[in-house]
Amino acid sequence: MGAFELNTTISNLRSLQESDLSAYDAVYLGNIYCRIFEDNFLERMNDLKEGIARVKDQGLRAYVTSYAGPRNDALPKVEMALETAAAAAADAVEVHNLGVLRLIHEQYPGMPVHIGGFANVYTDAGTAVLKEFGAVRFTPNYEISLDEVRAITAAVGIPAELLVHGKMPLGVSDYCFLLEYESHWPEKCPVVCQKQLFLRQGDWAMRSVGKGVLSGKDVCMLEHLPTLLAAGHKAFRIETAYETPEYRLGIARIYRTALERALAGDGTVDESVWQMIREHTAVGLCNGFYFGRTGGEYIGSRAETTAAC
Amino acid sequence: MEAATPGNGSLVASGHSAVRSRGIGPPKKCAMLLAPAGNLEAAGQAFEAGADAVYVGLKGWSRGGARGELDREQLRQCIELAHALGKQVQLAANIIPKALERQRLLGQLAELAEWGLQAVIVNDAGFLREVRRKLPALAITASIGCGALNTDDALFYQDLGATAVVLPGYVEPAEIVEVKAKAAIQVEVMLHMVQEFIQLGKCWMPSYLNFAAGEQAIPAERLGGSVKRGGVGSCFRICQQPWMLLKDGVEVDQRLFPGWQLSRVAELGAFLDAGADVIKIQGRSLSAEIVRAIIAMYRAASDAWRCGQKAEWNAAALPVMWTVRGR
Numbered sequence: 036m037g038a039f040e041l042n043t044t045i046s047n048l049r050s051l052q053e054s055d056l057s058a059y060d061a062v063y064l065g066n067i068y069c070r071i072f073e074d075n076f077l078e079r080m081n082d083l084k085e086g087i088a089r090v091k092d093q094g095l096r097a098y099v100t101s102y103a104g105p106r107n108d109a110l111p112k113v114e115m116a117l118e119t120a121a122a123a124a125a126d127a128v129e130v131h132n133l134g135v136l137r138l139i140h141e142q143y144p145g146m147p148v149h150i151g152g153f154a155n156v157y158t159d160a161g162t163a164v165l166k167e168f169g170a171v172r173f174t175p176n177y178e179i180s181l182d183e184v185r186a187i188t189a190a191v192g193i194p195a196e197l198l199v200h201g202k203m204p205l206g207v208s209d210y211c212f213l214l215e216y217e218s219h220w221p222e223k224c225p226v227v228c229q230k231q232l233f234l235r236q237g238d239w240a241m242r243s244v245g246k247g248v249l250s251g252k253d254v255c256m257l258e259h260l261p262t263l264l265a266a267g268h269k270a271f272r273i274e275t276a277y278e279t280p281e282y283r284l285g286i287a288r289i290y291r292t293a294l295e296r297a298l299a300g301d302g303t304v305d306e307s308v309w310q311m312i313r314e315h316t317a318v319g320l321c322n323g324f325y326f327g328r329t330g331g332e333y334i335g336s337r338a339e340t341t342a343a344c
Numbered sequence: 345m346e347a348a349t350p351g352n353g354s355l356v357a358s359g360h361s362a363v364r365s366r367g368i369g370p371p372k373k374c375a376m377l378l379a380p381a382g383n384l385e386a387a388g389q390a391f392e393a394g395a396d397a398v399y400v401g402l403k404g405w406s407r408g409g410a411r412g413e414l415d416r417e418q419l420r421q422c423i424e425l426a427h428a429l430g431k432q433v434q435l436a437a438n439i440i441p442k443a444l445e446r447q448r449l450l451g452q453l454a455e456l457a458e459w460g461l462q463a464v465i466v467n468d469a470g471f472l473r474e475v476r477r478k479l480p481a482l483a484i485t486a487s488i489g490c491g492a493l494n495t496d497d498a499l500f501y502q503d504l505g506a507t508a509v510v511l512p513g514y515v516e517p518a519e520i521v522e523v524k525a526k527a528a529i530q531v532e533v534m535l536h537m538v539q540e541f542i543q544l545g546k547c548w549m550p551s552y553l554n555f556a557a558g559e560q561a562i563p564a565e566r567l568g569g570s571v572k573r574g575g576v577g578s579c580f581r582i583c584q585q586p587w588m589l590l591k592d593g594v595e596v597d598q599r600l601f602p603g604w605q606l607s608r609v610a611e612l613g614a615f616l617d618a619g620a621d622v623i624k625i626q627g628r629s630l631s632a633e634i635v636r637a638i639i640a641m642y643r644a645a646s647d648a649w650r651c652g653q654k655a656e657w658n659a660a661a662l663p664v665m666w667t668v669r670g671r
Contacts, residue, residue: 104543106515107494107522133469134496137503153546155491157440160470164504178548186443205549206542209514212602220591234587239553243589248542250552330552 036060039269039294042196043283044100044276047074048082051089054280058287059273061096063129065116066276067103067151068207068247073225077102078112080119087123100129103153103207103247110138117143127171130154140168147171149196152204157183159190166193172270177203180327185266194270197263199256200286201274202242202249203323203330211245229277231317239331240318244277250330251318258335259322260293261302282315309337374650375616375623378434378532379639382412382628387422387433389636394643397432398422399465401628402456405449406436407467407489412628423460434463436628438487446471450478457482467545469504476505483507488534491545495523502529508622512544513537513606520618532622533615535608536638541583541601550579607638612645613654 041059045051046066056062064086065077076083076099083099090097099120101113113135120128121143128146130136131153139146150156150165150173157176165173174196175184184195213227222230228245240251254274256263263271273290275283289308296303312320319333326334379390381398390398400422401413414422419435426433435456441449453464453475463483466472467490475484486492486501488510501509508530511520515533523531542549583601590596608615612623623646625638648654 104491104493104546107519110494110496132491132494132497133500134492134494134498137500138496153491155440155468155545158446158468158470159443160446160474161440161468162470164469164473168500176548178551183442190443203552205552206547208541208543210541210602212541212599216596220596231590231592233590235590236582236585236587241549241552248549324551324555329555330548 036269038298039264039271040096041271041273041287041291041294042096042098043273043287045076045086045283046072046276047076048079048086049074050280051086055284056090056093056095056287058284058291059095061098061126062090063098063100064090064125065100067100067131067153069211069225069228069245070102070109070112071225072228077116080115083116083119084123087120087125091124096126097123098127098129098149099125100151101131101135103131103151103204104209105132105135106209110135114138114142117146121146130170133165133168136165136168136170144169150174152177152198153207156187159187162187162191162193166191172196174198174272177205177330178324181263181266181325182327188267195268196270196272197256197268197325198254198274198323199260199263199271200290201253201272201278202251203254203274203321204247204249205241205330206248208246208248213243213245233317242277249277250321250323252321252331252333253312253316253318254323255312255316255320255333255337256322256325257290257293257304257308257312258337259325260290261297264294264297285311285315372616372650372652374646375620376432377639377642377646378622378624379635380412380625380628380630381422381635382630383414383632384418384422384425386628386630386632386635388425389632390639391426391429391431393636393639394646395431395639397434397462398426399434399436399624399628401436402452405439405452406628407438407487419456419461420459423456427460432462433460434465434483434485435461436465436487438465438467438489440468441471446474450474453479453482463507465510469501472501472506473504485510485532487545488512489545491543493543494519495526498523498527498529498531502527508532510534510624512539513608514539517611517614517618520615520620524619530621531619532624533620534624534626535606535612535615536624536642537606537626539604539606541603547583549582553582554580609641609645612642613649616646616649 040061042061044063066072066075076086087097102109127149129149129151131151148169150170152174155176156162156173172194188195217223232243234241234243242249242251273286293304321331322334324330376396379395379398381387381390381400387398403413403415423433465485465487467487484506485508486506492509498509510532513535586598588595588598
């Protein structure tokens with residue numbers, strides 16, 4: 036890895052082909068929520084193989100993610116995806132389920148594993164266990180603060196990957212309630228979850244993706260990038276699993292420029308950038324839990340308005 | 345045999361069907377029936393109704409808040425009661441403790457083990473391993489909050505030294521068979537529980553919306569804010585409140601998140617046949633009366649299975665007041 040890594044998530048080959056990845060260093064392939072998400076890489080091994088090759092051909096690192104909450108019936112497919120990832124020389128796999136972590140440790144002992152946000156990394160003791168099972172990087176549970184992340188990395192000695200922009204995962208389900216609307220809506224599974232669907236109560240809003248719930252607001256750490264770099268963080272994620280190629284490219288360009296400037300000692304961000312950020316958010320911005328506060332709050336110099344979703 | 349239960353339902357074990365389906369033989373070894381107890385009265389009622397063990401919380405150290413927790417003296421009395429009856433007490437220490445809290449909690453567990461506590465329920469892989477190393481005689485259960493769902497999860501917690509792993513009540517008996525075929529760890533199934541929309545242990549919707557509510561609710565030693573960690577008052581059940589669903593900016597529905605009260609007593613035999621080692625009932629917040637009624641129902645079904653009889657649950661549904669959802 037260079038001075039930093041900017042990565043993102045892409046669920047299927049169509050979305051990969053439509054995306055300009057020039058501002059990224061790495062891509063996670065696959066949708067972690069739903070096995071029947073439109074042409075999910077994790078269910079289509081030929082697509083996954085091609086996806087890995089396409090990403091690597093662009094000089095980027097190719098990572099393969101895995102399901103957030105797999106039951107036994109999904110494990111054979113998980114194993115096929117791992118086998119494909121190994122055969123196609125993927126650079127790492129992402130694991131949210133500790134059973135899958137153990138499986139990789141047993142069957143692919145040399146495979147680098149990134150621990151995902153649903154693996155519930157809250158403590159140094161827990162992270163130390165995961166390191167022994169082969170983890171080389173972890174996404175902390177979204178609820179913990181930057182101070183806690185720093186304590187874990189210092190104690191355990193593996194780096195954290197931080198979500199710096201995009202909708203933060205808030206939960207995963209076995210059940211897709213969007214299927215209840217199939218008979219009433221023109222959109223059907225497996226594309227209905229890609230519509231702009233929000234759950235709203237007063238000022239609160241969350242994004243529904245069927246089997247998952249995401250923050251309505253976009254996490255935005257743009258003005259805090261110098262702080263993250265100073266703390267030694269290098270791996271940054273822009274979460275775009277349910278976003279458009281335009282969002283994926285536009286936000287990444289903003290962050291790459293800001294990271295490069297911050298590394299050069301200039302922590303400022305052009306005002307025009309904030310206008311672009313606003314255009315890419317339906318509800319507004321937040322910082323997640325990085326500052327020990329309510330996940331939907333925004334701490335910083337920006338007072339972005341809440342939009343209407 | 346008929347076990348009368350308050351409310352609408354009754355459980356009937358049919359000897360006739362037993363002769364047809366299994367034949368009459370010696371009683372089979374049955375799974376442990378593990379009851380919730382939020383207070384001493386509930387523990388006593390659960391034991392009387394046939395629970396083999398109860399799980400309790402210790403003030404400040406269990407997920408879900410002060411409601412349904414015992415203080416140290418009450419816990420000591422609970423352990424004494426269980427021992428007098430030849431039964432067990434398990435401690436739900438299912439918060440996720442920070443480093444300093446870990447050492448304090450370990451100290452408490454060591455003392456409680458000396459009192460006769462048999463098992464502890466934990467929620468973090470790191471803490472689990474630390475308890476195993478420091479307190480080797482204590483049985484350890486990987487809490488339902490650990491999110492175990494599959495055979496490899498069971499093997500993971502087995503590797504760490506857990507005695508048992510809890511699976512949610514929405515798994516099927518066939519999945520238990522698959523786990524038991526590969527794993528030696530005890531499999532505990534929470535057959536009576538509320539299945540929320542989000543998987544247990546994988547929800548931080550409340551803290552996204554209001555982290556501070558949990559922090560300010562009750563001064564306590566435990567971590568605040570996070571449901572997952574055990575924050576006081578931090579789950580304010582947003583999934584049970586009405587939400588407006590908007591599609592492309594247009595309101596299309598007003599709805600709750602889906603949720604179900606599971607009570608799979610009618611399928612208990614299938615889970616026991618599958619090899620479940622422990623049948624767990626959710627609900628430390630339930631009243632002693634309701635705990636007694638639910639445990640009596642599961643005890644009757646369990647005894648019927650043990651004697652090779654077919655239990656037939658003839659109530660359409662549990663009254664809401666019996667359920668954890670009705671808490």
